[in-house]
Amino acid sequence: MKLSELSLEPGEKFDGAELERRFDRGMTGRGIEICYDEDDQRYLRLFSSETGPYADDVTGGQFTYIGEGRTGDQTLTAGNKYLANAIEAPLPIFFFHRGSGDGKWEYQGKVEVLRCEKGPFDSSDRDVFRFTLQRRRDARERVDPVEAGADLASPERTESTRSRVIRNTQQALDLKERYSFTCQVCGARRRRAVDQGYAEAHHLKPLGKPHEGPDVRSNLLVLCPDHHADFDYGTIAVDPDTLVISHAYEQSLDGTTLHLREDHELDGTYLEYHNRNIAQF
Template sequence: MKLSDLSLRSGTNYTADELRSAFDRGMTGRGIEICYDEDEQRYLRLYSADTGPYADDVSGGQFTYIGEGQTGDQRLKAGNRYLANAETVPLPIFFFHRRSDGDDWEYQGQVDVLSHEYGYFDGDERKVYQFVLQRRGESEERVDPTEATPDIDTPERTQTTRSRIVRNTALVTDLKEAYSATCQVCGERRRRKVDSGYAEGHHLKPLGRPHDGPDVEGNVLVLCPNHHADFDYGLLSVDPDSHVVAHAYDSSVDGRTLHVRDDHEVESEFLAYHNREIAEF
């Protein structure tokens, strides 16, 4: 799936199977899902339910959203980290909401992150991240045109710019071809079509802020979508010296050795950075 080909309509309800079909990936059960399309474009899917554990207020063009982590103080890890980074380096964020009387997810459009805070809110006994989100295409204030004063000066317009990371797509494409789209963790090869495989490139030290990792071969692993997500969520780590894989809960890959081709030098400093800054265990 390419984001440019994605077709969603705001206000439409989608089942979990329909979302899997639209995005070419299923739901993980997390409130903040980190995803990538075929062009390695990162995007987020946000979910909020009336019956969920978070006190989200999703009314209006601007609303608050509580980060993920249901027990203890929330941490700036995984989805919380990517959502916080989107405040300064925007990326596509798709927002879905489920009402208490329904099973499907209503797509409420893309959103931008305006700000975030960390602390105790509304009498909580634990610290959480509270994000202020803005639906795209909606202003913070709505003005009734019948009440507008005709002799008011035209508001000044301010031009803003957005930064985005320019990835070396050829580097990742070459690596995926070298590994025949086979995951370096589990050895599985997912098929995109009958005659072609599908894998994703993962930067151990992320390119975006605050990590500012380099877009070099030694910082990239070729992974299946599942283990790409596990790396992003901090559920996987790799010993920088022995390349032994540790997984937080999946015994089928825990203890395996990362498959690395002789012509692909995965640099130990980037493995160590991931283990120190991103891994959850």
């Protein structure tokens, strides 16, 4: 799936299988999912449920959304970190909500992050992250002429520039092809079509701020979507010397060895960086 080819209409409803077909990836069960398309462009999927653990206010153009972490104080890691970083480094964020009497997730459009606050916002005295989100109007949505009237006057405009990391997508594709689109962790090979494999490229030392990792093959792994998410969430680590895998909860993988081709020179310093700065155990 390429984000540029993804077509979603606000109001559409999806179950888990339908979401996987549309996005080419299943649900992790987290409220904030870190995802990548086939060009390795990062995007987020946010899920809010009236029957969930948080009383998110999802009404109006702006609303509040509570970060992930159900017990203890929440930390600025994994999905919370990426959502907070989106204030300064925007990326596509797709928002889904499920009512108390509905078994499906309703797509409510893309959102942007305006603010992030941390504190005990209720009687539990538990520190959580409260994000202020704003819905972005999709060009395909019907515009209410009365509501839009206030926008007819010419607004004050300012010029701004935005920088983004340019990825070498051909380099990632070449590496995926070398591994025949199989995951270096589990060996699974997903398919985009009958005759097309699917895998994702992961930078051990992430690109952009604050990590400033390089877009080089020695910093890349070829992974299935599930284990790509595990690297992002820090639930997996790899010993730089032995390539032995440590997994926080998947016992069948804990103690196995990362598959590495002889012609793939992986730099151990990037594994060390991941283990020290991203892995959560």
